[in-house]
């Protein structure tokens with residue numbers, strides 16, 4: 001089997017072997033083999049054209065348990081559960097806390113890996129525990145949120161690949177009609193509420209899905225703009241001095257979002273566009289920037305991973321030259337170097 005059959009980018013060469021882990025015992029066994037690459041939804045993976053010589057272990061475990069705890073509802077789900085139906089279920093049950101994360105592809109077990117986030121919400125806000133296997137010892141541990149090292153599109157799991165295999169994740173959600181305060185201006189505008197106000201959960205979900213579809217960020221077999229790994233670059237987080245240096249070189253004031261630690265997050269899409277890379281830039285029959293969203297690199301059909309990385313390097317190089325800012329890839333790169 002080729003990895004291109006298992007990744008949303010439809011890229012990646014052959015796997016040495018493929019095993020399917022359908023229950024936890026199978027996942028525990030598979031994860032302790034040599035040269036194992038875990039693949040769940042394949043929506044955050046860029047795999048080399050040479051493929052993966054070892055074993056690809058597909059995370060296909062299932063099951064969700066729900067219980068009332070301290071006035072909240074705690075849902076614990078197996079890593080292989082799909083994220084999007086889980087969100088749909090929570091919204092349908094009137095459980096608040098993940099509604100802005102509607103439409104994100106992939107597995108529930110991968111959400112803690114890069115602290116999945118969108119439209120002002122991230123899973124770190126609702127995860128209460130991650131049950132994980134240490135493949136080196138075969139022991140399992142229950143990690144509290146503070147052990148997970150959550151940060152913007154990152155965690156201890158992402159910083160130390162291979163250290164843990166996520167077996168199950170617990171979320172605590174509140175039974176509520178309205179979402180929490182909506183801090184994301186575009187979403188608040190769409191819902192016609194003031195930033196900081198809440199809105200009915202189902203309306204938030206529909207608004208998010210609509211915004212995401214408009215950007216090609218909901219998987220759709222008929223839309224080539226969705227043949228991607230989502231955003232290819234994270235938004236750069238700069239010190240005040242670095243932001244001032246950027247502002248001095250920029251044609252207008254770059255977007256500026258304060259971080260809790262005093263640093264400033266800016267917009268990768270804004271920098272990419274102003275460095276001269278526009279939507280649909282690239283090969284219309286191969287690798288190109290999405291025609292709907294500057295941050296997504298897409299495979300229009302005949303592309304290769306080498307071409308994808310070449311376009312990514314061209315963009316990152318252009319941004320560095322124009323603004324002195326370094327862009328970092330968001331997906332996990334397998335068998336390919338960066339930069």
Ligand SMILES: Cc1cc2nc3c(=O)[nH]c(=O)nc-3n(C[C@H](O)[C@H](O)[C@H](O)COP(=O)(O)OP(=O)(O)OC[C@H]3O[C@@H](n4cnc5c(N)ncnc54)[C@H](O)[C@@H]3O)c2cc1C
Pocket residue numbers: 008037038039040041042043044045059079104105106107108109110111113114115116117118164165166167216217218219226228229230231332
């Ligand atoms: C169209 C599109 C839109 C997207 N939008 C967003 C978005 O809005 N916000 C966002 O944060 N992300 C987004 N993503 C990225 C992606 O959907 C998420 O990161 C998702 O959580 C990845 O899940 P997955 O199951 O597909 O992971 P995979 O791609 O299968 O794996 C990703 C990484 O996690 C590892 N891994 C997988 N399962 C486990 C496990 N059980 N234990 C340990 N390691 C594991 C893999 O080895 C790999 O390194 C988007 C992607 C696409 C294609």
